[in-house]
Amino acid sequence: MEQPEEEPAKSTQKPASKSRSGSKSGKKTSSAKQQSGKEEKTAQTAAPKSEKRRGRPRKKSVAEESQPVVPAPVQVSAPAQPAARKSGRRTRQKEDALASVRIIPLGGLGEIGKNMTVIETPQDIVIIDCGLAFPDDDMPGIDLVIPDFSYVVQNRDKVRGIFLTHGHEDHIGGLSYLLKELNIPVYAARLTIGLVEGKLKEAGNLKTAKLNIIKAGDTIRCGSISVEAIAVNHSIPDACAFAIFTPAGTLVHTGDFKIDYTPVDGQMIDLARFGELGRHGVLALMSDSTNAERPGMTPSERRVGEAFEMLFNKAGDRRIIVASFSSNVHRIQQIINVAVRHGRKIVVSGRSMENVTAKAMELGYLKAPKDAVLDVDHMKGIPDEKMVVITTGSQGEPMSALTRMARGEHRKLSVTSHDFIIISANPIPGNEKLVGKVINDLMKLGADVIYESSMGIHVSGHACREEIRTILGLTKPRFFIPVHGEYKHLAKNRDLAREMGIQDDRIMVAENGQVIELTAESMKSVTSVVSGAVMVDGSGIGDVGSIVLRDRRMLSEEGLIIAVATIDSKTGAILAGPDVVSRGFVYVRESEELLVGARQVCRQALAAAGNGQGGREWSNLKQAVRDQLGSYLFNKTKRRPIILPIIQEV
Structure with missing residues (x-):
């Protein structure tokens, strides 16, 4: 899809994070000056301690060789402890059982586009993606559609950052609008940040943006939530899934993914990490559903x-x-x-x-x-x-x-x-x-x-059923939430999870705005928040609603009739008109008889309304013309144009 014109801008900043293999954080990637404060300190502290990664060791980079090892994230269930620590373990297990996390999709469910998901604990919020969608045929004049993110704006004090899975418009296209409301840290891989820079430059908020480059394996702590990037394959480089570690347990969001064993750039999906997370315990998996209808595997690029x-x-x-x-x-x-x-x-x-x-x-x-x-x-x-x-x-x-x-x-x-x-x-x-x-x-x-x-000139960037089955098998989630797709895609992904042995009460096909609350043992829908489509028309954001769209559709389908008249302010007598002007309704030269009748109806409506109990209130006069002229035109043509009365008093 077309992206706004941009000048390439260098990103000289590096991530504020630690990788699970042990690489220390670099400098913060921000085009704004460093800002102090509690929120920024919380969002950029080191990754949580955890057990060392099991399985076949990965070859370390030169940078990693010189750095101390940082353990992998914590398990959902605490590991066994020595007998002397039983009391502490029981307390911790009790706290884990009581802990909860909320997943709130604000876009991307039941639709293609404007993907945005909120992860919330009682203390903190992180956001996954903020994309756009292109307007439907019944949205005349609309340039693009973004999520309604009023919920995160209302809870701005809890928001610690936004994590971007990759650089497609349906995942980053709404970011510039969000950052105008909330200047929060942005975390994404290098190419994604490069594409974001161009969009923010055009929007005029690049200089103040807090952009942070992360790479697969890096973990960012955001208060009570930690987020780890995991390499996946997609139709654009640097695509990531995210493991989200919370007091209630580990969530996995696949982002857009496929499994490509022969990728063009040689970067493989990190299936081993998905498996390791599964062995530690995954509370919930949110999986790409786009190709859940398609059997087999997506061909290699x-x-x-x-x-x-x-x-x-x-x-x-x-x-x-x-x-x-x-x-x-x-x-x-x-x-x-x-x-x-x-x-x-x-x-x-x-x-x-x-x-x-x-x-x-x-x-x-x-x-x-x-x-x-x-x-x-x-x-x-x-x-x-x-x-x-x-x-x-x-x-x-x-x-x-x-x-x-x-x-x-x-x-x-x-x-x-x-x-x-x-x-x-x-x-x-x-x-x-x-x-x-x-x-x-x-x-x-x-x-x-x-x-x-x-x-063979195109292959999808999204996983088919066998690839989704692979991720389900590796992560072994307690709960499953299909994401990214129309309802039919989500439903097919639900059916696939059933085939994999996940019980119905552990699967939720959710809707945008639905608040899903999870604990170590339960998943339930507790309430809903404001969500939906915010329409962007030129420089106007959200100022076009359903009523304006209805009028635009009526204008495009039925046309416009303008009735103009001048009346005496003292006597109510008609001094000029009424004249009837048609635009997009009928061809005037071929409908003279219809328009003559329309003028007569307007005259009668003005006379009757002016002599009624309401007096000569403009609103009464206009409504009378609108009602009677509308009935006349519908009886004659079976069409309902927009009627605009213009009445002047002298």
Whole structure:
């Protein structure tokens, strides 16, 4: 999906954390000056003590070799203690049994997008993600939708920080709006922070943001809550799951994930850590549900590279144009690799594609030979057979580069019969018509368009049933909460948990705003908080509600009638009008009889209302015109336009 234009900004700060392998914390990654205070001290203290990690040892980095070992997080149930400590152990076990933690989803359940989850203990709150969603067809004029985070604003004194699973818009797109309300520490991996910096720069709050780079294995203590990042595979580098350690027990949030045994960047999902957490005891698992309907496993991203190799050979001497998600850095890397092998230069088109590519290359997540990647302003003179264009527009977005090419409106690129176009993405539900129109328009221009997923040109970044089954088997959670998906996805994930032997009373398919309270032995829904969709329209945030949307839909579907009249303030006599103006309702020249009748109805309504008990109150006059004119027009046309009476007194 398209991202706002950004200038790459260097992130020179390092995490305030300790990794479970023992690496000490570096400097705080913040573009703001250091601020003192209780909240910041609490959010950045060292990781909790725990048992040493079991299992096959992981090879340490050079930095880790020189650092002391920090034990892994505490178990859900306390380990056995010597007999002399029985009393203390019983007290601690009793406290653990009484401890509770709340999980409050504010977005991402029963929908695709605007993912946001609150984890709350009596003393502290941490947030997982703050994303956006794109508007539905019944939201005319709306640019994007973000979660209603009024609950965390109301509890600002408890909020210790926000943790981002990865850099996709549905997980970070609402962050700039949240930080305008709450300037809390942000913790995320390096590429995610790089993408966040660009969004905050455009929003104007980068300088004050408290951005902290973390890596897989790091644990951040936020008061009574500690959060550990765990490496997972997804369609963007640096994706993380989180283990959240609370007095009540350990929660695991998978984020968006898949299991890729041959990842493009060589970074494997840390299945061993999931298994270790399971052996220690996981109170609740929150798992990605996007592909819970699909059997088997999601294919490796490398399969797409093999398909590109075949298609580049098929293209021959034609120019190749590939449309993909701008954030799919692994996909872009594979396109670059194949293009270089075929002796082609890579041209990047589309603002978000240019921004993400520049940032990923700056941070080392994309690699290409010197001068192999160009922007559209420097492609002059490169022959078609030596060029590959990587562009936005895989979802048919109206202002994307590929859509503008299809309409013949791109300032630098014109599609011809000598173009071989690959759309390397499946349409997101709801975008099928947009994508279909772009494909039709490209084909009308003579281009050869490859878009079938059966060609192997796209694989999902989300886990299918066997991968979810693997995580369930490793973590062995006491309770299970499906997240990230429409209701049908959540329900299928619930069914999968049942198959794995988790009892119905230990599974909860929740809704946004539902407050789920967990103890060591129970899970229940206790109340609900304000949640929902906050619509962003231009610079307006939340000022468009259901009534405004209803009026916009009526305007778009039924049109507008304006009734204008001038009356004498003393006598109530009509001095001018009434005139009736139609916009989007009927064609005036062909509906003169209807409009003459409408004027007569307005005149009668004004006369009757002016002589009634209410006198000549403007509100009474306007309502009378609105009611009687509305009835007349519906009887004649069976349509209900918006009626706007304008009455002046002189």
